[in-house]
Amino acid sequence: MATMKSLIGLINKIQRACTVLGDHGGEGMSLWEALPTVAVVGGQSSGKSSVLESVVGRDFLPRGSGIVTRRPLVLQLHKTDEGTTEYAEFLHAPRKKFTDFARLGLMNILLFPAAVRKEIEDETDRITGKSKQISNKPIQLSIYSPNVVNLTLIDLPGLTKVAVEGQPDSIVQDIENMVRSYVEKPNCIILAISPANQDIATSDAIKLAREVDPTGERTFGVATKLDIMDKGTDCLDVLEGRSYRLQHPWVGIVNRSQADINKRVDMIAARRKEREYFETSPEYGHLASRMGSEYLAKLLSQHLETVIRQKIPSIVALINKSIDEINAELDRIGRPIAVDSGAQLYTILELCRAFDRVFKEHLDGGFSKVPTVHLETVIRQKIPSIVALINKSIDEINAELDRIGRPIAVDSGAQLYTILELCRAFDRVFKEHLDGGRPGGDRIYGVFDHQLPAALKKLPFDRHLSTRNVQKVVSEADGYQPHLIAPEQGYRRLIDGSISYFKGPAEATVDAVHFVLKELVRKSISETEELKRFPTLASDIAAAANEALERFRDESRKTVLRLVDMESSYLTVEFFRKLHLEPEKEKPNQRNAPPPPNADIHSDNHFRKIGSNVSAYINMVCDTLRISLPKAVVYCQVREAKRSLLNFFYAQVGRKEKEKLGAMLDEDPQLMERRGTLAKRLELYKQARDDIDAAAWKYVGRSKLQSIAAHAKHTHDNSYALQDVLLPQAAPGMLTTNHNA
Numbered sequence: 092m093a094t095m096k097s098l099i100g101l102i103n104k105i106q107r108a109c110t111v112l113g114d115h116g117g118e119g120m121s122l123w124e125a126l127p128t129v130a131v132v133g134g135q136s137s138g139k140s141s142v143l144e145s146v147v148g149r150d151f152l153p154r155g156s157g158i159v160t161r162r163p164l165v166l167q168l169h170k171t172d173e174g175t176t177e178y179a180e181f182l183h184a185p186r187k188k189f190t191d192f193a194r195l196g197l198m199n200i201l202l203f204p205a206a207v208r209k210e211i212e213d214e215t216d217r218i219t220g221k222s223k224q225i226s227n228k229p230i231q232l233s234i235y236s237p238n239v240v241n242l243t244l245i246d247l248p249g250l251t252k253v254a255v256e257g258q259p260d261s262i263v264q265d266i267e268n269m270v271r272s273y274v275e276k277p278n279c280i281i282l283a284i285s286p287a288n289q290d291i292a293t294s295d296a297i298k299l300a301r302e303v304d305p306t307g308e309r310t311f312g313v314a315t316k317l318d319i320m321d322k323g324t325d326c327l328d329v330l331e332g333r334s335y336r337l338q339h340p341w342v343g344i345v346n347r348s349q350a351d352i353n354k355r356v357d358m359i360a361a362r363r364k365e366r367e368y369f370e371t372s373p374e375y376g377h378l379a380s381r382m383g384s385e386y387l388a389k390l391l392s393q394h395l396e397t398v399i400r401q402k403i404p405s406i407v408a409l410i411n412k413s414i415d416e417i418n419a420e421l422d423r424i425g426r427p428i429a430v431d432s433g434a435q436l437y438t439i440l441e442l443c444r445a446f447d448r449v450f451k452e453h454l455d456g457g458f459s460k461v462p463t464v465h466l467e468t469v470i471r472q473k474i475p476s477i478v479a480l481i482n483k484s485i486d487e488i489n490a491e492l493d494r495i496g497r498p499i500a501v502d503s504g505a506q507l508y509t510i511l512e513l514c515r516a517f518d519r520v521f522k523e524h525l526d527g528g529r530p531g532g533d534r535i536y537g538v539f540d541h542q543l544p545a546a547l548k549k550l551p552f553d554r555h556l557s558t559r560n561v562q563k564v565v566s567e568a569d570g571y572q573p574h575l576i577a578p579e580q581g582y583r584r585l586i587d588g589s590i591s592y593f594k595g596p597a598e599a600t601v602d603a604v605h606f607v608l609k610e611l612v613r614k615s616i617s618e619t620e621e622l623k624r625f626p627t628l629a630s631d632i633a634a635a636a637n638e639a640l641e642r643f644r645d646e647s648r649k650t651v652l653r654l655v656d657m658e659s660s661y662l663t664v665e666f667f668r669k670l671h672l673e674p675e676k677e678k679p680n681q682r683n684a685p686p687p688p689n690a691d692i693h694s695d696n697h698f699r700k701i702g703s704n705v706s707a708y709i710n711m712v713c714d715t716l717r718i719s720l721p722k723a724v725v726y727c728q729v730r731e732a733k734r735s736l737l738n739f740f741y742a743q744v745g746r747k748e749k750e751k752l753g754a755m756l757d758e759d760p761q762l763m764e765r766r767g768t769l770a771k772r773l774e775l776y777k778q779a780r781d782d783i784d785a786a787a788w789k790y791v792g793r794s795k796l797q798s799i800a801a802h803a804k805h806t807h808d809n810s811y812a813l814q815d816v817l818l819p820q821a822a823p824g825m826l827t828t829n830h831n832a
């Protein structure tokens with residue numbers, strides 16, 4: 092018995108979760124729609140509030156003329172143990188308990204504080220404004236009391252035929268649509284309230300109920316105001332199911348009249364009066380045991396119980412489906428990141444490394460693409476153990492410091508440094524495991540193989556070493572005294588002048604490689620799956636990487652210019668010695684011939700000879716530089732990029748405060764919000780599933796559940812197991828209406 096009660100309590104819990112999740116039904120198949128509810132429907136002043144209060148046993152609903160109920164009120168009744176204090180609680184103000192029940196004089200009237208009524212009114216206005224507009228967002232009120240049954244009721248705005256002052260004409264239709272949106276759902280049990288002093292056939296409630304539930308299987312007909320029917324008329328045709336037949340028996344009710352309310356006749360007295368009315372009534376006496384608010388409450392909870400029992404498997408299936416969907420979406424958009432600074436630091440370093448890896452793959456050339464999504468999953472699985480390792484290390488350090496005494500210098504910075512060291516150690520191991528490749532690095536070779544030789548070829552040595560320029564340079568170097576044998580100074584100047592031309596291609600090579608590296612940084616950032624979530628960190632890393640590349644470029648530029656300068660600073664002596672010997676080899680017959688007359692040193696031939704000697708030397712230097720410049724560039728830029736692109740950044744990160752680390756892990760706010768919502772939903776769904784499991788567990792006991800679990804081993808659908816568990820044991824009437832009042 093207790094189990095069925097707990098099942099109904101369970102449904103209440105799930106309904107609360109629905110409201111928290113913003114699930115009011117309406118969008119496709121929702122959890123809300125799978126749950127049974129009881130909606131009170133009727134025309135204005137038909138007695139809805141009175142019936143609802145009767146079932147609950149409390150006065151609490153706002154009263155007034157016109158449309159009082161402008162938002163659906165979801166009323167959850169929770170039966171508590173005998174002797175416990177009653178209280179009411181709104182979902183929108185969960186910490187505020189309404190316990191201050193007034194005891195009025197000798198009549199011992201128990202009233203919900205007017206505050207409950209006021210809160211319903213205020214909360215209505217909060218959403219709809221004071222404009223008498225309506226809203227379909229429900230207000231949720233829970234009542235905990237030993238004097239109620241476990242039941243969820245929804246009070247809906249009264250159906251009306253005309254708009255009142257200050258309301259748009261559309262309100263009539265709006266209300267009908269809203270009410271219909273609740274009662275048309277197959278899980279909605281309709282409490283159709285019709286005043287007996289009007290023609291039941293024209294009752295708004297019955298009209299709507301007939302429309303949405305033609306077979307009448309989920310409609311309970313309630314006839315109110317039996318006591319004020321015209322003299323000589325009665326409602327027997329209706330109550331005995333002759334004039335309008337429903338699957339469930341009609342229940343007649345006698346609520347408090349307006350005069351009773353004005354006289355403050357309390358609920359207990361009203362119940363007694365109602366009982367007496369039926370017991371002593373000449374018309375309805377034979378039906379007395381099946382009339383009245385108490386009987387209605389009992390009937391309702393029995394029916395609810397049956398419905399819930401049937402619904403459990405589909406609810407479980409729906410919850411499981413939702414959990415799977417949310418998990419799939421979380422896998423796609425990434426799970427929420429940790430908030431403690433250790434875990435944040437770890438995540439930042441993790442992302443740096445992921446970027447670093449992609450970058451290196453570009454440098455090292457084309458292997459197949461690393462499946463980074465899978466990688467992310469693997470990494471994320473590792474995070475807890477790494478964080479645990481870090482925490483353990485911190486504990487160990489702290490423990491050791493406690494033992495050997497705590498030097499003043501050891502502050503949180505030093506601990507952070509330790510964390511960074513641990514991360515780097517992991518980084519190294521991680522790198523050893525992962526060394527793939529991507530295209531892009533080959534473009535650096537392209538610079539060395541094409542761009543550099545082409546630039547060297549284009550240098551204007553023809554002009555610089557033309558006979559005329561050679562003569563000009565040599566003459567200027569000679570000064571007033573023309574050289575006698577060989578123009579030593581002239582050679583130097585011509586060679587220095589030529590060599591300085593190499594600076595251009597050398598710097599251009601440095602820049603070209605710089606731009607290839609920069610492009611690879613950009614590409615790697617965009618290809619690093621893990622970084623996609625963290626635009627701020629991605630741009631931080633890009634900026635840090637580019638900054639590092641600038642530094643490498645400066646260093647590289649200095650180095651290549653130095654290489655060129657070195658060629659000027661010391662010439663290859665052997666080259667010129669050989670040069671000196673060559674003509675003699677070529678002309679062995681003239682070996683002993685006298686040197687040409689001095690006048691020769693001013694001839695074109697002489698300068699042409701000098702030009703071609705310098706040209707030959709420069710060609711040799713050019714060959715050397717073509718080989719040595721790429722080495723310098725790779726040494727200073729490419730190798731450094733591979734080795735220490737983010738070193739500086741790591742150090743910076745290590746110095747950051749917790750808040751700054753958090754800021755670096757900033758994400759797209761929409762995505763963060765989405766993830767937060769999903770996580771919350773997931774939590775609630777899982778809670779609901781656990782609750783259900785627990786309820787099923789209690790119901791059949793461990794051994795039965797286990798044997799069913801063993802039986803259903805091959806199905807992943809919990810609902811089958813639950814169905815097996817619940818249905819064979821179903822027995823009606825387990826829910827008792829314990830109205831002591």
Ligand SMILES: Nc1nc2c(ncn2[C@@H]2O[C@H](COP(=O)(O)OP(=O)(O)OP(=O)(O)O)[C@@H](O)[C@H]2O)c(=O)[nH]1
Pocket residue numbers: 133134135136137138139140141142154155156157158159160248249250315316317318319344345346347348349350352
């Ligand atoms: N004599 C008598 N009066 C009743 C009965 N039921 C309701 N009333 C009176 O009818 C009036 C309207 O009842 P409510 O319970 O406020 O009706 P409602 O459908 O909630 O009305 P709205 O909130 O305006 O839509 C009140 O004055 C009640 O006292 C009944 O069974 N007998």
